[in-house]
Amino acid sequence: MLKKQNAIQNNDVWFNLAMYAFLVVLTLFIVFPLLHVFSSSLSSPALVAKGQILIWPEELTLKSYINVLKNSAVWNGYRNTILYTVLGTAINVVLTVLAAYPLSRSDLKGGRVILGILILTMYFQGGIIPTYLVVKQLGLVNSMWAMILPSAINTFNLIIMRTYFMNTIPKELQEAAFIDGCSNTRILLDVVLPLSKPILAVISLYYAVHHWNDFFNGLIYLSDRSLFPLQLVLREILIQSKVDDFATLDKGFTDRIFDSEGIKYAIIMVASLPMLILYPFMQRFFVKGALIGSIKG
Structure with a gap:
């Protein structure tokens, strides 16, 4: 009985970890475009046109x-x-x-x-x-x-x-x-x-x-x-x-x-x-x- 409860708890832990990992990845997919757009709007237009901006602005303007x-x-x-x-x-x-x-x-x-x-x-x-x-x-x-x-x-x-x-x-x-x-x-x-x-x-x-x-x-x-x-x-x-x-x-x-x-x-x-x-x-x-x-x- 105790082994069964431990197995259920372990399954719950792994399930929670998997869900947290999924939510983190999903959040990154949502946040990355926002950060990219925001950083590009504050960066040098020349660098933006060359595709050199990802998530951190450069040459703030x-x-x-x-x-x-x-x-x-x-x-x-x-x-x-x-x-x-x-x-x-x-x-x-x-x-x-x-x-x-x-x-x-x-x-x-x-x-x-x-x-x-x-x-x-x-x-x-x-x-x-x-x-x-x-x-x-x-x-x-x-x-x-x-x-x-x-x-x-x-x-x-x-x-x-x-x-x-x-x-x-x-x-x-x-x-x-x-x-x-x-x-x-x-x-x-x-x-x-x-x-x-x-x-x-x-x-x-x-x-x-x-x-x-x-x-x-x-x-x-x-x-x-x-x-x-x-x-x-x-x-x-x-x-x-x-x-x-x-x-x-x-x-x-x-x-x-x-x-x-x-x-x-x-x-x-x-x-x-x-x-x-x-x-x-x-x-x-x-x-x-x-x-x-x-x-x-």
Whole structure:
């Protein structure tokens, strides 16, 4: 019996060591690209272009960041992206709450049918062209609302929030509030939402990251450069190599090529930094809300 327990403990130790080793390797795969991009953005553009930078910056310089931040398109993209993220996330969360709360109530007639229709949209969609035609008929093309309204509710987030309401908010508490004379709206505002801060934080983070990284809607619906989000500006630089606006005209061709390489890494950091800063502050809500909201009941 003792030998069997020792064998089980040894197996647990080896399993834990294997898992730690796997997590370390996985972390390196995730951290290395970030360190490489960060180091390249702070290093001499000539060394970056020659591929001599790995994870440690050399010949420190802020030239790439200065060139990026001097460009008006970047600041305009930042302004638009912040607007789309803040306004879009607020609309997303409000609509998701208003849809998830009724669907979490067992007394909603036809609730399962409605939920089934919503789940169906996760697997079968109209496609890009029908969606574009709908947005065009609504007059949203080439407007800020084209970046917000087509993705106003995410069905996956809706299901997570509904599950949280069902499994976490005691039904007895809602029934007691109803007996005391509270309406459904009052129950939602004064009972359900104060107890749902973790899931609200998680869903807000999901939506905020989506809006911050979204460029596809802008690529389809926007032609006015003054409405471009930051990610679309980033795309132009990385994919289409539109770096002429950043390079000074009095430099030679080689110098401009070097500058463009440094600028690519600098603008990646400029575009990613806000979300990297936000995640640590949201993590405690993220873990709790995601685990509870993912429990199916």
